[in-house]
């Protein structure tokens with residue numbers, strides 16, 4: 060049995076990229092009888108200032124989203140990162156094994172710190188080390204993530220190997236699991252950049268909360284190109300390839316079948332049908348999310364239970380780590 064782990068930041072803007080990049084692959088792995096962990100990384104979220112009331116709301120919302128997506132708490136340990144203090148404890152130890160140069164090379168740090176000069180927080184810089192701790196605490200074999208997180212998982216691999224070399228075999232060296240299609244959903248307004256919750260314009264993404272009018276408007280205004288037929292050509296026609304990928308993910312039809320079906324139907328029909336497919340996919344999902352949100356106390360109980368289970372695992376690893384580094388007397 061493999062151990063599978065992934066995590067997402069709590070945000071009110073969880074989008075279809077997050078869903079298809081990380082949640083959907085975990086759902087598949089959950090059904091294969093693995094030991095699964097899914098958690099809400101609230102300590103990662105505060106590396107960028109967050110309004111406390113909003114953060115709290117987003118943690119609850121994320122819990123509802125995972126349950127609505129099909130996370131089964133009997134098969135997956137679902138919890139909130141900050142409830143398991145071993146994450147920050149291990150992160151400190153790993154900080155002492157990680158080089159500044161490694162963190163300076165992280166492309167996400169470069170992107171997020173651009174133009175911020177001296178005011179970038181230490182937390183934003185050290186964020187990949189906390190992520191390594193998240194992964195290594197649970198002896199994780201596979202980490203389903205979107206493409207943008209692969210560099211961070213690779214750093215976790217390097218840190219695990221370094222620790223094992225220095226202190227003896229302790230951590231499993233994890234592997235990223237990236238799906239062949241959907242690991243990098245691009246922005247609807249700019250197919251050269253990934254769909255992102257922090258994008259300036261909401262026209263960049265389809266949020267899991269968007270209502271049907273939003274979805275129709277956003278798809279209508281999505282960038283395409285000046286050609287007249289539909290074909291799948293990610294290199295030369297990235298905008299259209301992205302829309303075909305989304306269409307395929309929500310309908311479970313193959314990209315090639317969709318490209319053939321819409322080849323000569325024109326962009327208007329293609330976009331109209333894509334919008335309707337998205338609406339039909341989102342509507343029942345949103346109804347489920349709203350159902351879960353009606354009972355916040357139950358969501359909190361789910362997180363309490365998850366934290367209890369995660370704590371046991373995390374503490375087993377930490378006991379070994381404390382002994383290995385020589386702080387247990």
Ligand code: TYM
Pocket residue numbers: 064065066067068069076077078079080081100103189190193194202203204205206207208211241242243244245253254255
């Ligand atoms: P986050 O919250 O930014 O994103 C959550 C997941 O969504 C994926 N993703 C995408 N996939 C496809 N297309 C996109 N446009 C797209 N945008 C985002 C991300 O790759 C990610 O899998 N640092 C992580 C959270 C984290 C984590 C971990 C993940 C913390 N600890 C341990 C795995 C294991 C993050 O900020 O993801």
